Amino acid sequence: MSVLRSDNYDLVVVGAGPAGIAAAAAAAKAGATTLLLDENAGPGGQVWRGLTSTPLTNRDMLGKDFWDGQLELEKLRSSGAEVLQRATVWSIDPSLQVGISHGGASRIVQARRIVIATGAMERPFPIPGWTLPGVMTAGAAQTMLKSSGLVPSEPTVIAGQGPLLWLLAGQILRMGGRIDVMLDTTPKGAFAAALPKAFGFLTTPYFRKGLKMLREVRSKVRIIKHVTRIEAQGDGQLERVVWETAGGKRGEMASRLLLLHQGVVPNVNLAMSTGAAHDWDGLQLCWRPRLDDDGQTTVPGIYVAGDGAGIGGVGVALARGRVAARAALTSLGKSGQDADLSAARAELAKANRGREFLDLLYKPAEQFRIPEGDTIVCRCEEVRASDIRSAVDIGASGPNQLKAYLRTGMGPCQGRLCGLTVTELMAKARGTTPEQIGYYRLRAPVKPLTLSELADLPMEPEAVKAVVR
Amino acid sequence: MTPMFSHIPADQRPTLEIFVDGQSVRARRGDTVSAALLASGLDVRRDSAVSGVPRLPYCMMGVCFECLVTIDGVGNRQGCLIPVAPGMRVEIQRGKRELGK
Numbered sequence: 001m002s003v004l005r006s007d008n009y010d011l012v013v014v015g016a017g018p019a020g021i022a023a024a025a026a027a028a029k030a031g032a033t034t035l036l037l038d039e040n041a042g043p044g045g046q047v048w049r050g051l052t053s054t055p056l057t058n059r060d061m062l063g064k065d066f067w068d069g070q071l072e073l074e075k076l077r078s079s080g081a082e083v084l085q086r087a088t089v090w091s092i093d094p095s096l097q098v099g100i101s102h103g104g105a106s107r108i109v110q111a112r113r114i115v116i117a118t119g120a121m122e123r124p125f126p127i128p129g130w131t132l133p134g135v136m137t138a139g140a141a142q143t144m145l146k147s148s149g150l151v152p153s154e155p156t157v158i159a160g161q162g163p164l165l166w167l168l169a170g171q172i173l174r175m176g177g178r179i180d181v182m183l184d185t186t187p188k189g190a191f192a193a194a195l196p197k198a199f200g201f202l203t204t205p206y207f208r209k210g211l212k213m214l215r216e217v218r219s220k221v222r223i224i225k226h227v228t229r230i231e232a233q234g235d236g237q238l239e240r241v242v243w244e245t246a247g248g249k250r251g252e253m254a255s256r257l258l259l260l261h262q263g264v265v266p267n268v269n270l271a272m273s274t275g276a277a278h279d280w281d282g283l284q285l286c287w288r289p290r291l292d293d294d295g296q297t298t299v300p301g302i303y304v305a306g307d308g309a310g311i312g313g314v315g316v317a318l319a320r321g322r323v324a325a326r327a328a329l330t331s332l333g334k335s336g337q338d339a340d341l342s343a344a345r346a347e348l349a350k351a352n353r354g355r356e357f358l359d360l361l362y363k364p365a366e367q368f369r370i371p372e373g374d375t376i377v378c379r380c381e382e383v384r385a386s387d388i389r390s391a392v393d394i395g396a397s398g399p400n401q402l403k404a405y406l407r408t409g410m411g412p413c414q415g416r417l418c419g420l421t422v423t424e425l426m427a428k429a430r431g432t433t434p435e436q437i438g439y440y441r442l443r444a445p446v447k448p449l450t451l452s453e454l455a456d457l458p459m460e461p462e463a464v465k466a467v468v469r
Numbered sequence: 470m471t472p473m474f475s476h477i478p479a480d481q482r483p484t485l486e487i488f489v490d491g492q493s494v495r496a497r498r499g500d501t502v503s504a505a506l507l508a509s510g511l512d513v514r515r516d517s518a519v520s521g522v523p524r525l526p527y528c529m530m531g532v533c534f535e536c537l538v539t540i541d542g543v544g545n546r547q548g549c550l551i552p553v554a555p556g557m558r559v560e561i562q563r564g565k566r567e568l569g570k
Contacts, residue, residue, distance in 0.1 A: 039531060041501070041552045046530060053499045055480035086550070104543075121532045133514050133525035134473060140529035143549075148497065148504040149480030154473050175477050236523045237514070257473045267532065379527070380534065382519040411518070412534035412545065417527075448545065 003102060004109065005082055009035045011328055012098050012111035013081075014089045014270065017045020018069070018314045019306025020117035021076050022321030026340075028081035030329050035109065036076070037087040037100060039447075043076070044069060045119055045306075046139065047314050050147035061175060062146065065314070072318065091444030092116070092274045094299050099444060106453050113301050113328035116271050117321060120264035120307035123286070123364065124421050125160065126371045128231040130260065131379050134238030138261035142168045151177025154256035157241045158221075159183035159230050162263045162362040163210060169217045181253055182217065183227040183243050185262065187365045194360035201354035224251060228367065232258050262364040266308045269416060273442040274299050280435040283359050284311055285369065286420060287439055293345070294327030295320055303328060311359075315351035323348055370425050377425065378418040380411020385425060392429040399423060399440045412448055415440045472510045487557040489513065502548035502559055503529060503536040518565040537562055544570035 013024045016038035024036035044051035048069035056062055076083070084102060091099030096111045122137040129135065138158060144150040151172050156179050158169055169179050201207055217223075226246035233240050242252040265286035272278055276297035277290040288310040295303045303324040306317040322344040330341060371377065371385045383406045388396075391405040399415075399422050402408050408422055409415030415422075419440055427437040445454075476497065484495040487502075489511055496505035503526045506513040514523035515537065526536035529549045536548040541558050544566035548559075 039550055041499075041550075055482050055497070055499070056477070058479060061479070121530070122528060131517075131522070131524060131527075133523050136526065137528050140527065143529040144474055144504055144507070148500045148508070149477045149482075150474040150504060150508055151477055152473060153475035154471060156473075175479075177477075237525075380518070382517065382522075412537065413532065416532045 003084060004035070004107070006033065006109075008110045009033045009112070010332060011035070011113045011115065011325065012037065012109060013115045013117060014092075014098075015045065015117035015119055015306065015308075016040070016043040016083065016085070017117060017119045017306055017317065018047060018072065019119070019308075019317040019321035020045070020115070021072050022318045023115045023117060023305055023325040024081040024083070025072070025076040025079040026322045026325040027329060028079035029075070030326075030334055032329055032332070032334060034079075034081040036081050036083045037089055037098075038083070038085050039088045041085055043073060043083065043085065046143070049143055054146050055149040056146065056175075062171070066146075088447050089270060090447045090449050092270060092302065093444070094275060096301050101447070101449060101453060104453065106449065106457055108457065112332060113303070115303045115305050115321070115324045115328065116308060117304070117306040117317075118267045118270050118308045119317075120311060121267040121416060122261060123263050123265045123369075124417055125260040125262050125368060126375055126377055126385070126421050127260070127368065128371075128373070128375050129233055129238070131376050132232050132234050132238045133236070134234070134256055135232045135258045135260065138165055138168045138259045139264070141172065141259050145171060145175065145177075151175050152257050152259075153178055155180050155254060156257040156259065157181045157183060157253055157255045158259040158261075159185065159227065159241070159243075160261040161186040161364065162261060163206070163213075163358065164264070165261045166210070166213045166217055168259070168261070169221060170213050173217065173220050179221050180255065181241075182221050182223045183230060183241075184223055184225045185227045185230070185365060185368060186225075186362065188226050188246050190361050190363065194357050197357040197360055201357035204354040206354060228365070230368075262368055263362055264307065264311055265420065266310060267416070268308065269414060269442055269446045271297065271302075271304050271308060272439070273444050273446045274302055276302060276304070278439070280433070281310065283356070283363070285363065285424075286311075295324035296327065312352060312355055316348065316355075319344060319348035319351045369421065370428055371421070377421045378406075378408040378411065380413050380417070381407040383408045383418075388422065388425055389429055392426060396426070397430075398426065398437050400438075402426070403440070409440045414442070414446065470510055470512055472508050474507055476508065485553060485555045487553050487555075487559060489559045490561055496553040498553070500553050501529075502538060502540060502546075502551050502553055502557070504549075505553050506538075506548065506559070513561055515562045516564050521564055537566075539570055542570060
């Protein structure tokens with residue numbers, strides 16, 4: 001892999017979403033040699049997906065918030081940061097060596113500081129039938145819309161809760177796509193619980209935008225509120241969606257597509273694999289890295305920025321990216337950054353307003369996080385909730401021991417789609433807390449890598465001599 | 470089979486030819502392999518590695534690995550992260566990645 005200019009960088013940033021773009025731009029502009037790595041074909045992450053390539057060139061279609069990404073991208077382009085797309089980071093170790101795969105070949109790069117900006121992923125939504133073809137995440141539909149101009153055109157149900165659900169429904173409808181029913185799983189009483197925190201939210205631009213979104217979707221889609229049970233049914237593919245509400249009303253609809261969403265959670269695999277400590281967040285119901293005020297993890301020199309540090313959205317991600325980059329530069333002795341750092345911290349404080357209200361309002365209900373019966377938990381290894389409960393009954397104490405019993409988390413997704421469910425399910429079954437149960441121990445390579453690619457890594461003569469006789 | 474997703478009329482990107490299990494498919498330039506497969510109208514369900522049940526992509530953002538396909542002879546590629554290229558040969562995976570692919 002000769003595409004990189006160097007083997008050594010002041011700062012390596014992983015992930016070219018808002019946080020990664022902001023971090024790399026800030027660092028490179030301040031004179032640090034900076035490498036930004038991203039596994040997608042173009043920059044933007046999820047929120048700005050397709051920023052440079054979307055077929056939706058009419059600016060009204062994706063709205064101002066999407067196109068604002070271009071301003072940040074301009075800053076990156078003029079900063080002098082080196083950017084490599086379609087590059088997968090499969091390893092980061094405490095000595096700040098970064099394993100990168102690109103075009104079927106790998107190499108190791110030495111960083112002086114690292115910002116991990118791997119963002120968020122959809123929270124697992126393990127309902128009966130969620131592995132059937134035709135059941136996808138709402139984020140998947142949004143990806144197809146932004147990068148390919150593809151919208152649902154067959155009978156479609158969208159289910160779950162959270163701002164993205166409404167945003168996506170609005171976007172699909174505006175582009176002539178099809179949504180027949182929305183199943184709103186926001187629990188009864190969630191609004192009352194969130195109300196004490198409403199003031200902070202009312203002062204943000206999200207409040208007005210949110211109301212507009214709700215009105216638009218409600219006028220065009222049949223909304224079923226307080227849904228407490230959802231099941232995807234079909235033989236080899238989705239044929240119908242069945243639901244039940246808190247009032248005991250049942251309903252069903254023949255459909256080809258079911259889009260699921262109950263919020264997003266930090267994508268922690270890369271950060272955890274470095275050995276950085278993570279804590280259970282009881283409000284957002286997920287793991288988040290333990291960070292200092294600069295965004296630095298418990299592994300010196302490794303920072304986490306963006307939604308990977310805890311869900312905050314695009315404004316928070318940009319601010320966290322700039323805070324981490326500037327703090328990293330200050331620690332490298334690059335002068336003149338202190339004033340910038342306090343500005344970035346002020347930006348972060350402002351961007352965080354109103355988050356608690358959304359977290360309380362859209363806290364997903366237990367029955368959609370901790371499945372019963374034979375619902376599949378681990379999609380890769382096809383392990384069911386009942387299998388896990390049986391394993392707990394005969395003594396499985398945590399996610400890592402569970403691997404030996406059932407292979408949960410050992411398939412190609414490496415626990416990304418089952419990890420949170422396994423932690424919460426085991427905690428409940430053993431009558432303890434997610435913190436006590438813990439998470440899968442994650443190790444490099446955090447993305448699948450062929451042995452031949454690993455074997456072909458460029459090596460120093462001493463390293464070869466050490467093992468070859 | 471009618472695809473679950475259709476391109477909006479505003480999408481005027483040029484097309485290119487890929488082959489899915491030998492069959493010619495027109496894909497839009499810039500689409501990922503998974504998006505092109507889902508828009509093709511073909512039955513592109515793979516068989517899962519453990520019990521052989523049908524699956525389609527779930528997350529489309531590199532997390533779930535449900536989109537695994539063989540591309541130009543190399544198995545277990547994440548179709549949702551790889552853009553289509555002219556003449557690309559895509560094979561739907563039946564069960565586990567085969568040795569040598």
